[in-house]
Amino acid sequence: MKAQKQIISYRRRCNLIGQGTGLSHYILLTPSAETTPEDKSK
Amino acid sequence: MFANTGQGPNFSVLEIGDPDRVAVIEANTAYWALVDRHDLPQALGGAMVEDFLTRAPEFATEMAHLRSGLQLSAVYVNPTERCNLNCSYCYLPEEMRKNGIDMGEEKLILALERLLQHFRKILPEGVKPQLIFHGSEPMVAREAVFAAIARFKDDFHFGIQTNATLLDDTAISFLREHHVGIGLSLDAPTAEVANRTRKNWQGNGYYDTVVSVIKKLVDYPALNVITTVTQANVHTLTEMVDFYHGLGVRVVMLNPVRCTRQGGMDLKPDNQVLAVAFFKALDRSFALFAQTGRKLVIANFANVLAGVIGPTGRRLMCDISPCGGGRCFFAVSADGEVVPCSEFIGMNEFSGGNIFRDNPADILASKPFQEVTDRKVEKILPCAGCAIRHFCGAPCPAEIYKVSGDINAPSPYCSFFEEQVRYAFRTIAQQREEAYLWDSWRTETEMSYCWK
Numbered sequence A: 001m002k003a004q005k006q007i008i009s010y011r012r013r014c015n016l017i018g019q020g021t022g023l024s025h026y027i028l029l030t031p032s033a034e035t036t037p038e039d040k041s042k
Numbered sequence B: 001m002f003a004n005t006g007q008g009p010n011f012s013v014l015e016i017g018d019p020d021r022v023a024v025i026e027a028n029t030a031y032w033a034l035v036d037r038h039d040l041p042q043a044l045g046g047a048m049v050e051d052f053l054t055r056a057p058e059f060a061t062e063m064a065h066l067r068s069g070l071q072l073s074a075v076y077v078n079p080t081e082r083c084n085l086n087c088s089y090c091y092l093p094e095e096m097r098k099n100g101i102d103m104g105e106e107k108l109i110l111a112l113e114r115l116l117q118h119f120r121k122i123l124p125e126g127v128k129p130q131l132i133f134h135g136s137e138p139m140v141a142r143e144a145v146f147a148a149i150a151r152f153k154d155d156f157h158f159g160i161q162t163n164a165t166l167l168d169d170t171a172i173s174f175l176r177e178h179h180v181g182i183g184l185s186l187d188a189p190t191a192e193v194a195n196r197t198r199k200n201w202q203g204n205g206y207y208d209t210v211v212s213v214i215k216k217l218v219d220y221p222a223l224n225v226i227t228t229v230t231q232a233n234v235h236t237l238t239e240m241v242d243f244y245h246g247l248g249v250r251v252v253m254l255n256p257v258r259c260t261r262q263g264g265m266d267l268k269p270d271n272q273v274l275a276v277a278f279f280k281a282l283d284r285s286f287a288l289f290a291q292t293g294r295k296l297v298i299a300n301f302a303n304v305l306a307g308v309i310g311p312t313g314r315r316l317m318c319d320i321s322p323c324g325g326g327r328c329f330f331a332v333s334a335d336g337e338v339v340p341c342s343e344f345i346g347m348n349e350f351s352g353g354n355i356f357r358d359n360p361a362d363i364l365a366s367k368p369f370q371e372v373t374d375r376k377v378e379k380i381l382p383c384a385g386c387a388i389r390h391f392c393g394a395p396c397p398a399e400i401y402k403v404s405g406d407i408n409a410p411s412p413y414c415s416f417f418e419e420q421v422r423y424a425f426r427t428i429a430q431q432r433e434e435a436y437l438w439d440s441w442r443t444e445t446e447m448s449y450c451w452k
């Protein structure tokens, strides 16, 4: 018999809530052209 | 403790099309677990139920904040009613686009000044609001727009959504220098198809111009390309993904056309045809990422996936109810009238006031705005009983109002949205999230819950 698959269940939380959430309706303004303190990818 | 009886939570079971797992969902809190399909009895009683119940209040608070606690953080401004193109599916009235008015530099600056005063009162120090110049075609009012950007460069994060036909090299340098987010529109990988829907008043397309502008901007981190998906191009989506990836584009949106106006309605793709084509395009973007290590984010899908993974991790606010229109952002038309979202421009019954006369706080509290911010899936059938209601949001109120005369009705894209959420769950089951999400996703979010 096939081995049972593990349950996958998780949830993440935005740490920019109130800043990053709810910016727009269809223009994803990320990655922003300006480097923000939270964004260390640039 | 058992699910679905007594004090137990209501767990819905969703077939997601994965060979091994099904999804178990508690819809109100947007909780989910992917469970081996032979192991369901264990998921519907015992440890998983107990574990959910201990965390449920926290999930519920998070949903309440997302759905009613967010502040205004962005404004769309139409500096002109005019457009140099006449795309078949445009949601703005034709007469307005042809002979409409401009706001003019002085009034545009006054509008931004008034908005800034409001933002200074509500936003924490150091947080810049977003200001997006939107259409009609904002570059028709280039001088006013550039003067406003130069003047308020330290106060707003600016963006511009443009058809690209008026972006010459000087304009491009100016926008780059001022870190302005740039959204361009292109509908197909070949001139023949692209020019069918996006063309000027004489019927001539601009495919070559748009592609040459994309090439000039491809290294620019804040470039987004929007493809509006219609009957005319739905069969080209996979080619489109190859084409954008080949050009080096990093973020695109493949947005199904809104039926807000007749032109859009006439071009709406069939939901099943759309689902098949859209998922092929997503599969292709995955394959390209696996082959090259270079990612083309399909942002409208990425946003749905991000919303499943963490409700507050979404960036676009169409797929949650109430949507972001009239609470997270609003749109100012060239005559100063303020509507909940650009999708409502030209529908005066939804005007909450005028930016030159009324305070933004009063506009946000106005009756027409409340009608939109009160549009919750719980009030809509069949959405009220739909397990994925907080992953879908049943958009779009403006479109649905035009289609059915009532904003509290379900979406013409309902069956497509169902399939899209199933695809998102399959992506999670296959642990392929990373391949579809934008790069800064991990640093912008943190794990708040994990089973075992």
Ligand code: SF4
Binding pocket: B377, B382, B383, B384, B386, B387, B388, B389, B390, B392, B393, B394, B395, B410, B411, B413, B414, B415, B417, B418
């Ligand atoms: S539009 Fe359809 S998929 Fe979306 S919440 Fe309503 S019933 Fe569910």
Ligand code: SF4
Binding pocket: A024, A025, B317, B318, B319, B323, B324, B325, B340, B341, B342, B343, B344, B395, B396, B397, B398, B399
């Ligand atoms: S659902 Fe429609 S009205 Fe709401 S934010 Fe999206 S486009 Fe605007």
